[in-house]
Amino acid sequence: MSKFQVDENGYYGQFGGAYIPELLYPNVKELEDNYLKIIESDAFQKEYLYLLKQYVGRPTPLYLAPNLSEKYGAHIYLKREDLNHTGAHKVNNTIGQILIAKKLGKKRIIAETGAGQHGVATATVCALMNLECIVFMGEVDIKRQSPNVARMKMLGATVVAATSGSKTLKDATNEAIRDWIQHPEETYYLIGSVVGPHPYPDMVARLQAIISEEIKWQLKEQTGKENPDAIIACVGGGSNAAGAFYHYLDDEEVKLIAVEAAGLGVDTGESAATSQLGQVGVIHGSKTILMQDEYGQITEPYSISAGLDYPGVGPIHANLFESGRGTFLNATDDEALQAAFELTELEGIIPALESSHALAILGKLDLKKDDVIVVNLSGRGDKDMETYINYLEARNK
Template sequence: MKTFLVDQNGYYGEFGGAYIPEILHKCVEDLRNMYLEVMQSESFKKEYEQLLRDYVGRPSPLYLAKRLSRKYGCKIYLKREDLNHTGSHKINNTVGQILLARRMGKKRIIAETGAGQHGVATATVCALMDMECIVYMGKTDIERQHINVEKMKMLGATVIPVTSGNMTLKDATNEAIRDWCCHPSDTFYIIGSVVGPHPYPDMVSKLQAVISEEIKKQLLEQEGRENPDYLIACVGGGSNAAGTIYHYIDDMRTQIVLAEAGGKGVETGLTAATIKLGQTGIIHGARTYVIQNEDGQIEEPYSISAGLDYPGIGPIHANLAAQKRATVLPVNDDEAIEAAYELTKLEGIIPALESAHAIGALSKMEFKPTDVVVLTVSGRGDKDINTYLRQGAAAKFPCGHPTYDCQA
């Protein structure tokens, strides 16, 4: 049977692999040889599941959004990853990776972060496990995600500003990899998304798969069926999307919709629509789609959302797009802002800017009244309030909403 999951060599179709400097070969090979054995062991599963339940607060609810459903003429369920401890799906992965790092005898943890949610989640588990934590974050993102930076520091992490390139997620990842090259023996790199050299895309997908595992059970309880007609999630690197689709990826009854960051528009050059514009290349240790120029140099991406501002994409999603298993919709900045206000007004849920891109995909689709849609709200919008207020003020509405007449 054809599968869209990783093969034994670390590839999703033509995408994936491990393209790494020699100095990291032993680190990555040790991880590749250990991760499945450890993650499948009873002691790991018991500790991981206990922490997800008692520390993270899982299962996260699957909420029938009735007013949103009426607007779009179908049944829309929201998978509420925003209600997890630390406010996003990122904690599912960092809990698993810190347990793996401890079992491998590593004492020092590094991470990269864009929106800050992965940085906060990594700093959180390092505090929990009493490990040193260094987080690399672009200077641009530090300025637009100040609250998350202060949270990381409060949790005991050292936040290192990155001033190269666009000073965003790509550049933070570059610096984290440089650090890893300098400290290969004692350092564990907790990658936040389904990117990087094998086994990271598979490992992160498996740790985030708790999302789709819960969706199946919850949908069966609420709808009498495990399979939705549509799964919708935002993609930058793509970890929340990988977790959302993991248990459905080979089941063709469910359509997969990925919302990527259109920025100012895919035709403007100010975009992070990697699948729409990217060409096959190598970035951060994996073969995938990359936004690059004709000389193969990586182009600087742009998105209003720090968490989607990445010029690559997880190889799992590159393959889904190449094989036409997923529909990919670019959602522009203004469409994401409007979608965030819409969800807030209709359901009383303020989403992260990343999640707002997934909400923004709804208006680009046509549904039947019988369709069941599951959309993952990957994070809460606390970190993005200043951006929402700034954009709302620019729209000259008292409540900040660009289309609703708030005085009515």
């Protein structure tokens, strides 16, 4: 068994587990007892892969970006998760989880969202499967991601504002958990990242593993070998990174590079670089690394990108960080914005702000001309146009 996969007790090294209120124990136990049987069944695989192909539009291309490659002096491939239906990797997970929820007989779906991409992907599959959908979203994120809020409402979801704390992703997750405690019987909590109590981190990672499964055969097709020298992905909770890393976890010659949001700078107090600032603690049902003060109170994260504005990382990533298997870097708001404009100008692809953090560290790596680098382009930039326009106007003043 891989030392980087979850063990039979729901842990990655010392991280993971299920730290939950007693009222939620039956729900989480039901999921733990059934998720692998469901995922591994022929019926699930047949429907899941059919929907990924015909509805989501997979496989997504693995694109050798010629101008980016020339600039950085290496072979840089972009895994184009931005071309999925709904515009990000999130739908790989929601398609899988909605099939699991249906199999468990759940009629009411709740979700949390930061950038809104998971909320849109959840509302999309709920519309497809004709299930009730309630999405919790921080009041701050509702304002800065208004196109996605409009999409969710158009898809029939109820969007509930989280008005406590920093009014961002952490607070939306808190509200979703409160709702789940109040409606445990009929509700399925469709978590959007590799966070939460076991088995969620493992389940989400397995559903996102389609990303690295495709990278392997696509690289083989294009270069003659399955393994790149490095895979780069942004990390908030970390589901796109978990998916991009999944089938390479034990190939230790492949460097796994996770890029967190440094915000205004790691030491400014306005950051979400969890691995640099965090300590071991418990958040949203699992033991992981999270940002907290000397009294163990969670400190507010900050990032210009709503999807990375989270004070913890998933336990799979906490273990990759602690074990040294993953290399954790970070990029500031400004670096991410510059990288977004660079990709747009060089390749004609407008990335999401989250993905731009992954692109931003290309210039910080010691790349050689024969290196094969895969950057997981986890989402497209439609939702961030207002931020980009403001940046452009400021830049041109």
